[in-house]
Structures are given as structure tokens and as C-alpha cells.
Amino acid sequence: MRKGMRVAAPLLPAAFALGVSFGVLARTAHMSSVAAVVMSATTFAGSSQIATVSALGGGGSVAAAVVAALLLNARYAPIGISIAKSFRGSLLGRALQSQLIVDESWALAGGGTPRFDRRMLLGVGAGLWVAWVGGTAAGALLGKVVGDTSAFGFDGAFAALFAALLVAQLRDRRRIAAAAAGAAIALVLVPVAPAGVPIIASTAAVLVGWRRR
Amino acid sequence: MSEAWAAVLVVGAGTAAIKAVGPVGVAGRRLPRRIEELLEMLAPAILAALVVTETFGKGRSLVLDARLAGVAAGIAAIALRAPIWVVVLVGGAATALARLLS
Numbered sequence: 001m002r003k004g005m006r007v008a009a010p011l012l013p014a015a016f017a018l019g020v021s022f023g024v025l026a027r028t029a030h031m032s033s034v035a036a037v038v039m040s041a042t043t044f045a046g047s048s049q050i051a052t053v054s055a056l057g058g059g060g061s062v063a064a065a066v067v068a069a070l071l072l073n074a075r076y077a078p079i080g081i082s083i084a085k086s087f088r089g090s091l092l093g094r095a096l097q098s099q100l101i102v103d104e105s106w107a108l109a110g111g112g113t114p115r116f117d118r119r120m121l122l123g124v125g126a127g128l129w130v131a132w133v134g135g136t137a138a139g140a141l142l143g144k145v146v147g148d149t150s151a152f153g154f155d156g157a158f159a160a161l162f163a164a165l166l167v168a169q170l171r172d173r174r175r176i177a178a179a180a181a182g183a184a185i186a187l188v189l190v191p192v193a194p195a196g197v198p199i200i201a202s203t204a205a206v207l208v209g210w211r212r213r
Numbered sequence: 214m215s216e217a218w219a220a221v222l223v224v225g226a227g228t229a230a231i232k233a234v235g236p237v238g239v240a241g242r243r244l245p246r247r248i249e250e251l252l253e254m255l256a257p258a259i260l261a262a263l264v265v266t267e268t269f270g271k272g273r274s275l276v277l278d279a280r281l282a283g284v285a286a287g288i289a290a291i292a293l294r295a296p297i298w299v300v301v302l303v304g305g306a307a308t309a310l311a312r313l314l315s
Contacts (some may be wrong), residue, residue, distance in 0.1 A: 010296065010297060010298025010301070011297070011298065011301065014298075014301045014302075014305065029217070030217065031217040031221070032215075032217065032218075035215075035217050035218055035221050038221055038225070039221045039224070039225060042221075042225035042228075042229065043221075043224050043225045043228045043229075044228075045228055048224065048228065049224075052220050052221075052224055056216060056217060056220060062216050062219050062220050062223070065220045065224070066220055066223045066224055066227070069220075069224040069227075069228070070224065070227045070228065070231070073227070073228045073231050073232075074231065075259055076228070076231045076232045076234075077231050077234045077235070078235075078252075078255060078259075079235070079255065079259070080231075080232055080233070080234050080235025080236055081234065081235035081238075081239060081244075081252065082235070082252040082253075082255045082256075083235065083236070084235035084236050084238070084239040084240050084241075084242070084244075085239070085240070085241060085242060085243055085244065087235075087236040087240040087241065088240065088241050091237060094233070094236045094237050094240050095229075095233045095236070095237050097236060098232045098233045098235070098236035098237065099229060099232055099233075101232050101236075103259070103260070103263060106256070107256055107260060111253070111255065111256030112249075112252040112253050112254075112255045112256060113253050113256070114253075150312070151309060151312060151313070152305065152309050153279065153283055153304075153305040153306065153307070153308030153309030153310075153311075153312060154305060154308075155267065155280055155283075155308065156279060156280040156282070156283020156284065156287075156304050156305055156307065156308025156309075156311075157283060157287075157301045157302070157304045157305030157308065158267055158301075158304075159264060159267035159268045159280050159283055159284045159287070159304065159308075160283050160284050160286070160287025160288075160290075160300050160301060160303065160304025160305070161287075161297070161300065161301050161304065162260055162263045162264045162267055163264050163284055163287050163288055163291065163300075163304075164287060164291050164297050164300040164301075165260050165297075166257065166260040166261055166263075166264055167288075167291050169256050169257040169260060170257060174254065175254060175257040176257070178254040178257045178258045178261075179257035179258065179260070179261035180261070181258065182257065182258030182259065182260075182261040182262045183261040183262060183264065183265050185262065186261070186262035186265040186266055186270075187265055187269070187275065190265070190266060190269065190270045190273065190274070190275055191273055191274055191275060192273070193273075194273070195266070195270070195272070195273075198262060198265070198266055198270075199259060199262045199263060199266060201262075202258050202259060202261065202262030203255060203258055203259060204258075205254070205257075205258035205261075205262075206251040206252065206254035206255055206258050207251070208254070
């Protein structure tokens with residue numbers, strides 16, 4: 001786990017900063033500071049949290065906000081299944097450990113490959129969790145002082161992070177083909193489907209790796 | 214209970230359940246070999262989709278905005294074998310700069 005925290009360390013300022021912007025956004029959407037921090041601690045999935053407060057802030061219903069958020073998190077079902085065999089121990093322990101699954105901890109720990117390292121996932125996930133929850137608290141409390149955080153470019157920073165995590169995966173032709181197909185599926189679906197659907201649909205791209213025998 | 218709290222609790226419980234599906238439901242069990250082979254392709258597929266949605270997605274439309282500058286600068290940093298924190302820093306700085314100038 002310590003190794004995972006070391007791997008996560010360089011990402012913590014960015015996770016903290018994104019947490020700050022979520023905290024600020026939550027306050028502008030009339031969510032209390034406590035609710036924002038509780039959400040970061042329990043949901044721990046940035047894009048879905050931002051979608052929730054955006055929907056509420058825009059006057060949407062709770063049901064619409066919940067559906068939008070859970071669609072965005074639907075990818076964590078296949079992601080969790082891809083690494084399930086390395087989880088052992090009690091049911092409660094496994095359920096708690098699974099909460100540290102986020103895109104970054106999963107990808108940095110090896111994704112769904114035989115090299116997957118559960119301790120790495122837990123270390124990276126724990127580090128990111130602390131930064132994310134701490135950032136949320138700071139943003140929720142200092143919201144009015146920080147102001148509009150979009151000027152800082154955190155969204156582009158995370159897009160670049162995903163690009164770096166992707167490039168590390170492109171080790172052979174099958175993986176490159178899966179990535180190309182996943183990107184194509186997302187590009188086609190973004191204009192026609194609610195957020196989250198393009199990502200969960202992109203999992204169909206794994207089928208390009210299907211080998212006849 | 215406020216609407217915000219209702220959303221926090223339901224999204225939190227739902228997400229926790231989704232994340233736990235694999236580690237609780239199929240833990241320690243080996244999946245069929247062919248399924249495992251397919252799941253190995255999951256990371257490139259999902260990460261590529263995330264790059265697309267985080268770079269070009271804005272609601273239900275595809276847009277070209279400052280984030281593209283961030284990703285382009287990030288990819289340049291990756292090509293120069295920069296460590297991941299440099300990629301993130303460069304990506305954020307380029308996005309902020311492009312946003313400032315546009």
C-alpha cells in the first residue's frame with residue numbers, strides 16, 4: 001500500500017484541486033458543506049458528483065440527478081469484475097476495499113491484467129481519497145473566496161491524465177485496436193446519449209480482442 | 214430532508230453497490246479464460262472513451278475548446294517521456310492558458 005501512495009503522490013495536488021472545485025460548485029448549487037464532504041467520502045467518483053450538483057443547481061429533480069450520476073458510475077461494475085479475483089477476505093472487507101476503485105487507481109495498478117496489484121490499487125485509492133475529501137472540505141468552506149475555478153484548467157489536466165494512463169496501456173496491437181474502437185464508440189454516442197452511456201458502451205470494444213480458435 | 218441530502222445518500226449507496234459488484238460478487242473466483250482475456254482489453258477501451266468524453270464532451274455535444282490544448286500539451290509531454298505529474302501539470306497549465314487567451 002505504501003508503494004501505491006508513492007505512485008499516487010504526484011497526482012494528489014490535482015485531485016485536491018479538483019476536490020476544491022467540486023466543493024465550490026456544491027455550495028453554489030445550495031448543497032451544505034457537510035453534504036458535499038459526505039458525498040466525496042462516500043461516492044468518491046468525481047465526474048458523477050459534479051453531474052449531481054450541476055443537475056441540482058440547474059433546478060433538475062433529485063431523480064434526474066441520481067440517474068445521471070449512476071449512469072456515469074456504471075462503468076465501475078465491469079471495472080470491478082475485471083479485478084475481482086484478486087480480492088480476498090471477509091465480505092465487509094472486500095466491500096470496503098472496493099470503494100477505493102476509481103479510474104486512476106485501477107489503471108495505475110494494472111487494470112484488468114494478470115499484473116494487477118490490489119495493494120497498489122488500495123494505496124493509490126487511499127491517497128486520492130484523502131486529497132479528494134480534503135479538497136472538497138476546503139472548497140466548500142472557502143467557496144466564496146476561491147470563486148470560479150474553471151479558469152484553472154483542472155478539466156484539461158484530468159483529460160491529459162487519462163491520455164497518459166491510456167498511452168501506458170497501448171502495449172500491443174490488440175490493445176490499440178480496443179482503444180480505437182472505444183474512442184470511436186464514445187465519439188458516436190456523446191451527441192445522442194446521456195453522459196455515462198458512451199463510456200459504458202465503450203466496454204463493447206473489448207470484443208475486438210476476441211480471438212477465434 | 215433536503216433534496217441535496219437525498220441525492221447524496223442515494224448516489225452514495227448506488228455507487229458503493231456498483232463498485233462492490235465484482236469484489237463482493239465474484240471475488241477470488243477465476244472467470245472463464247476467454248472472459249479474462251476480454252477483460253484485459255477493458256482498460257484501453259474505457260480510458261480511450263474517457264479521453265474522448267473529458268476532452269470533447271460537453272453535455273450532449275462534441276466541442277473543441279481549451280481542454281484540447283491541455284490534452285495536446287499532455288500528449289507532447291508523454292511523447293517526451295515526462296513523468297505523469299508533469300503531464301497533469303502541463304495539461305492543466307495549457308488548458309488554463311488557452312482559456313485565458315480565448
